[in-house]
Amino acid sequence: MKIQFKINGQAQTVDVDGKTPLLWVIRDLLGLKGTKFGCGKAACGACTIHVDGNAIRSCSYAVKFAEGKEITTIEGLSDGDNLHPVQQAWKEEIVPQCGYCQPGFMMATAAMIEKIPNPTDEDIDNNIINICRCGTYTRMRKAIHRAAEIKNNNA
Amino acid sequence: MSQAENNNEKTKKSFSRRKFLVRASIGAGVLVGLPIIGINPLRRSLFENLESMLPEYAITDPATTWFEVTADNKIFFHSPKVEMGQGAFTGLAQIAAEELEVDIEKINMLHATTAGRPIDPRSTGGSDSISALFAPLRELAAGLREMIKNNAAEILGVSAASLKLANGVISANGKSITYGEVVQQANKWEAPKEVRVKARKDFKVIGKPIPRVDLMPKILGEPIFSIDQELPGMLYAMVIRPPKIDTQYKIADASKAELMPGIVKVVKEKDFVAVVGKSRPEVEMAIRAVKVDWETNKNWNQEEILEMTKVGKGEDQLIQKQGSKIKEEGLIEFEYTTPAGAHAQLEPNGSVAHVTADKAILYISTQVPGITRKEVAEALGFEEEQVEVQPTYLGGGFGRKLHTPNSVQAALISKAVGKAVHVFYSRKDEFQTQKFRPPSHHVLKAKLNDKGMIDYIEHHVSAGNASFGSPISSKGLEMFMGADLGIWSGGRINYTKIPNIRFYSWHVELPFATTMWRAPGVMANTFAVESFMDELAHAAGKDPLEFRLVHLPDNEKGQRQKAVLKAAAEKAGWGKNLPEGRVLGIATSGELATVIAEVAEVSIENDGYGDYIKVHKVTCAIDAGMIINPDGVKAQVEGGVMMGLSASMYEKIEINDSRVQPTIYGPYRIAMMKDAPKEIEVIIIESGDKPLGVGEPPIGPIGAAIGNAVFSLTGKRLRKLPLAEEFAKVSS
CATH class of the missing domain: 3.30.365.10 (Aldehyde oxidase/xanthine dehydrogenase, molybdopterin binding domain)
Structure with a gap:
């Protein structure tokens, strides 16, 4: 079936089985590899993207539900050369190690600080529920607070 | 052929193959001595001196196999060590930049293809990417620098001694030329007879907390995997x-x-x-x-696997021997177990x-x-x-x-x-056909004297394959060594003021594949030994920190281990007042040459379903020799503590009806943000003149540090990993 949506600001039409996980459409049909496959069962969050501003796990989201919606991936998070506050904060805190799970965490964080502009540690614990095997959580927590600060200063 | 390749070919032709000094590898001298002193004492002396016997990386390729200098004055570093998050690329780039007299930004790190670029004769692992390459890489880069310099002198018509090097530009008498231009114009490449590496006091790049070189691609989500x-x-x-x-x-x-x-x-x-x-x-x-x-x-079940893993079931090898064996009745004796665990890395x-x-x-x-x-x-x-x-x-x-x-x-x-x-792989396949961290069983015995000092300690570890059977092992090496390094590593007793010590490694063949998992053996052994040390301290009525200090030797390594213990304890507030309901637990490890101590600040919380262990803060002090990048070291310690905490607290693989369980994240519980300490403080104590391993040692002490804190707080001793499950059991 033909499905139309906007991804990182650009209109796209794809012709695939509507049950296809959005993850594989983004990665292999549209060639945006920043969104990662981790588990395929929405258990790790490596594939987190935004659909209409909400963080969703794209490995378990059928492409047909994206019809008419706006999708943002890590490639579309920054505004040209201006890093998104989350990416800026991640850079300042030198968060990534292997880096594989990081786009998912950054997307989850970007969605959270839109809804919760000044997240507490408890907000972070409750909302950032992805998995990082290298164990970058302490730097991530600092970066999340910093991202909120950068975003609020820019506003 | 691109200009870069052209230059590279040209350089290759005349660059003489320069072999660097390599310390004797483990095999060589050993076999000669065999008939005289017998295999077991020989093995033990090998086990005891392993730190000093690990070979440096032998660079046998010319510098041009490792480095490319392009006409536009960029330097490409084809690294045989891979970057898996540990920060090796950044440390190696710093070492190269230092000797090449360029800024770090000039060095572009690439993974070496096996087609024409350096091939690692071993593996990326064992925490030795930096430590094994430090000396040979400096020589290699310094040699390249000297060749470029000598050619520049000829091109500019000045003496090499008069040249000044600054970030890839060579100048003298008002004339200047870039490295890239030199490489294009030079027509002879003679390797210098003697290579002089820079003195430590002149370091500009080594020792600086430079942000990791792969930071931006990882923040932008570039397709690098x-x-x-x-x-x-x-x-x-x-x-x-x-x-x-x-x-x-x-x-x-x-x-x-x-x-x-x-x-x-x-x-x-x-x-x-x-x-x-x-x-x-x-x-x-x-x-x-x-x-x-x-x-x-065959239909395998968990009980059978546990039974097979018990001390006494497989074959044993004496690893460490000091003084006499004490066989009398009434020794203090406890058992500890750790489960099989998955690597569970995110990229399948x-x-x-x-x-x-x-x-x-x-x-x-x-x-x-x-x-x-x-x-x-x-x-x-x-x-x-x-x-x-x-x-x-x-x-x-x-x-x-x-x-x-x-x-x-x-x-x-x-x-x-x-x-x-x-x-x-799918994630299910990734779990199902994992090569796991082997489950382990430990028996520890000790005798205290009337002054509350340990007179005798005996440690037995039993586990499945770790390094044995892996692609970097060989049957010959296994027969010679007799004991699997990946099983006993971390299990030797560093408290050598104890007059009588025995440490045995038992090996069992399990019906599923087990292998090396970050710091093989170290997590399991440190959990057992350091929990037991805590039990002995309490039995002797001594402070667990003091008790450790008095049993550590006064030699150089003992002094370093005491220093990290004191530093971590002091910073964590050992013996001071803590917030209500919180206690500290301490543990240390000194496997290989790096020494580390970790203090966990713990409380027991209740979430409405039951009591659980909460780790608020971990304070670590590490002495990993000379430091190439302090921020990289901190990141590795934070990550190691976190992975060790996750594995010690939550993770467990079981076999039932021959099926691996579980096969998905969630049921295979990996620590998440909510489980992470709010702070992991890292104190670096720098020593010596060469870098040591960093990636693995931090895995060791955290499990025991948490368990020891739980004992102080509740009087309940946790002798089984994962701790969260064991705590729920002993609390119910």
């Missing part, structure tokens, strides 16, 4: 993997799957079947329609492979590019030179990617369909 690679006409494939352990593939009926949408071919090889199609989701659908007959040799195993009539190329996330190449060449009946392995960034390694039979499967599938293929 093997799973991100695409080749023209590439198809997607998945191998159908056994659902149980100790199970072989017999035969498959794929008649339905072959007709499904997007399916190109079902490839049947002698030991596996794979489905190839136009997209990954179509392949995922089709593999469910393949009917596979498996043959399971797999590769992108393209095999043609006489050539194969693989893009793969591997810790052993040279071994991967050999395995693929053997499977295809190719010469090794016909196979190119291009390593990519690893989305986590931790020892899992020392094993790459998946590369052979990808190559065979590509050959069968005549196209490039993208072959990656």
Whole structure:
């Protein structure tokens, strides 16, 4: 079936089985590899993207539900050369190690600080529920607070 | 051929092959001594002196195999060590930049392809990317610097001594030339007879907390992993993997799957079947329609595995011996156990492979590019030179990617369909056909004297294979060593003021594959030994910190270990007032040359369902020799503590009905943000003049530090990992 949506600001039409996980459409049909496959069962969050501003796990989201919606991936998070506050904060805190799970965490964080502009540690614990095997959580927590600060200063 | 390659060819021709000094490898002197002193004492002296016997990396290639200087004055560093998050690329770039007299930004790090670039004779692992390469890489880069300098002197018509080097530009008498221009214009490359590396006082790049060189690609989500690679006409494939352990593939009926949408071919090889199609989701659908007959040799259950792993069941080897063995009754004796664990790295195993009539190329996330190449060449009946392995960034390694039979499967599938293929594991397969951290069982015995000092300590560890059976081991080495380093590592008693010590390593063959998992042996052994030390301190009525200090020796290593213990304890507020309900637990490890101490600040909380252990803060002090990048060291310690905390607190793999359980994140509980301490404070104590390992040591002490804190707080001693489960059991 033909499905139309906007991804990182650009209109796209794809012709695939509507049950296809959005993850594989983004990665292999549209060639945006920043969104990662981790588990395929929405258990790790490596594939987190935004659909209409909400963080969703794209490995378990059928492409047909994206019809008419706006999708943002890590490639579309920054505004040209201006890093998104989350990416800026991640850079300042030198968060990534292997880096594989990081786009998912950054997307989850970007969605959270839109809804919760000044997240507490408890907000972070409750909302950032992805998995990082290298164990970058302490730097991530600092970066999340910093991202909120950068975003609020820019506003 | 590009200009860069041209220059490179030119340089290669006349650059004499310079061999660097290498310390004798483990095998050599050892076999000669055999008949005289007998194998067991010899093995023990080897085990006891392992730190000083590990060979440095032997660089036998010319500098131009490692470095390319392009006309536009960029330097490309083809690294045989892979970057899996540990920060090796950054440390290596710093070392090279230092000797080449350039800023770090000038160095572009690349994974060396096996086609014409340096191939690691061992693996990326064992925390030695920096420590083993530090000296030889400095010499190599300094040699290149001198050659460039000598050529520049000739081109500029001045003496080499008058030249000034600044970030890739050489100048003298108002004239200047870039490294790139020198490389283009030079016509002879003579390796200097003697290479002088820079004095430590002149370091400008080494020792600085430079942000990791792969930071921006990882923040922008660039396609740097093997799973991100695409080749023209590439198809997607998945191998159908056994659902149980100790199970072989017999035969498959794929008649339905072959007709499904997007399916190109079902490839049947002698030991596996794979489905190839136009997209990954179509392949995922089709593999469910393949009917596979498996043959399971035996029905295995967890109780049997635990029974097999017990001390006394396999074969033992005496690893450490001091003073006499004390056999009397009434020794203090406790047992500790740790479960099997998964690496659970986020990027699944797999590769992108393209095999043609006489050539194969693989893009793969591997810790052993040279071994991967050999395995693929053997499977295809190719010469090794016909196979190119291009390593990519690893989305986590931790020892899992020392094993790459998946590369052979990808190559065979590509050959069968005549196209490039993208072959990656599902998460279930990743768990189900894991090579686990082996489960372990420990028995510790001790005798205290009337002054509350330890008079005798005896440690037995029993576990399945760790380094044995791995691609970086060999049957010969295993027969010679007698004991699996990956089992006993971390289990020696560093408290050598104890007059009488015995440490035995037991080895058992388990019915499922086990291997090295970040700091093999160290996590399990440190948990057992450091929990036991805490029990002894309480039995002796002594402060656990003081008790450790008085049993550590006064030699150089003992002093360093005491220093990290004191530093971590002081910073964590040992003996001071803490917030209500919180206590501290301490543990230390000194495996290999690095010493580390960790203090966990813990409380017991209740979430409405029951009491649970909460770790608020971890304070670590580490002495890993000379520091190349303090921020990189901190990141590795934070990550190691976190991975060790996760494994010690929550993770467990069991075998029931020959099935691995669980096979998905969630049920296989990995620590998440909510479980992470709010702060991991890292104190670096720098010592000596060479860097030591950092990636693995922090894994060791955290489990015991938490368990020891829980004992102080509740009087309940946790002798089994994972701690969260054991705590729930003893609390109910």
